[in-house]
Amino acid sequence: MKLFIVLIISSFLSISYSQTLKIGTSGDNPPFSYFSDSHNNFCGFEIDIMMEVCARLHAQCKFQAIVVSDVLKLFADNKVDLVIAAIIEPPANAPDAVDFVFSTPYLPSSAQFLVRADSNIQTLQNIRYKAVGVRLGSLFGGTLFKDYLLSLYNKQLSVTSYLEMCDVIDALQNQMVQAVFSNTEAIHYWYMINKDHFRVVGDPFPIGNGYTIMGKRGDEQLITDINKALHSMEQDGTYTTLYDRYFTLE
Numbered sequence: 705m706k707l708f709i710v711l712i713i714s715s716f717l718s719i720s721y722s723q724t725l726k727i728g729t730s731g732d733n734p735p736f737s738y739f740s741d742s743h744n745n746f747c748g749f750e751i752d753i754m755m756e757v758c759a760r761l762h763a764q765c766k767f768q769a770i771v772v773s774d775v776l777k778l779f780a781d782n783k784v785d786l787v788i789a790a791i792i793e794p795p796a797n798a799p800d801a802v803d804f805v806f807s808t809p810y811l812p813s814s815a816q817f818l819v820r821a822d823s824n825i826q827t828l829q830n831i832r833y834k835a836v837g838v839r840l841g842s843l844f845g846g847t848l849f850k851d852y853l854l855s856l857y858n859k860q861l862s863v864t865s866y867l868e869m870c871d872v873i874d875a876l877q878n879q880m881v882q883a884v885f886s887n888t889e890a891i892h893y894w895y896m897i898n899k900d901h902f903r904v905v906g907d908p909f910p911i912g913n914g915y916t917i918m919g920k921r922g923d924e925q926l927i928t929d930i931n932k933a934l935h936s937m938e939q940d941g942t943y944t945t946l947y948d949r950y951f952t953l954e
Contacts, residue, residue, distance in 0.1 A: 725758060728775065737750045768784070772787075811915045835882050838866070
């Protein structure tokens with residue numbers, strides 16, 4: 705899988721970061737990032753990506769679990785230096801977006817539907833008039849997946865937002881919603897570990913311009929060096945190794 709980067713840059717990293725970078729991420733969004741044990745240790749594709757980036761910047765990664773809706777305050781209070789949490793860069797005219805900078809995307813962004821295995825939903829058309837669950841996680845006051853669905857189906861369905869992905873899956877399992885609409889990679893993760901209980905419906909819908917690492921305005925040099933690290937990971941095959949670890953399905 706070729707890294708979703710369109711830029712021509714030198715692979716030379718201009719700055720060595722000797723400090724610790726405080727990185728906000730999700731503790732409940734596999735396979736992107738999640739707790740691996742009861743001691744709050746993180747794992748996932750985004751964790752591995754960020755660990756490799758930090759290594760190439762000669763920096764230490766310090767991860768902390770966040771709720772994406774709290775990101776703006778976390779930056780304002782200097783609680784985080786960066787956030788990597790399946791974030792899709794917002795439109796330039798989004799409120800407060802001017803205060804932040806974003807890396808080149810490290811993965812294309814899309815979303816897909818998941819239903820119960822015994823559901824009568826067989827096609828995308830069957831989603832109309834149904835109850836759909838999404839994860840609440842958009843920035844800058846947006847509700848990206850909810851807004852996308854309401855537009856796609858001309859508001860002819862109901863959409864309920866949940867704080868964490870596990871809550872969305874529980875709602876589906878307990879028939880509080882009839883379908884889930886979420887990041888394609890998350891949908892496939894839940895399907896692969898619950899094939900007897902769930903089905904994927906339809907092809908992915910491209911949404912936005914890819915998942916990106918978020919920093920605050922003033923840290924443009926840091927984001928530039930992160931972009932160079934991502935590019936060098938693509939060039940030497942590291943990115944493909946990490947991608948295949950999480951997203952190559954049987």
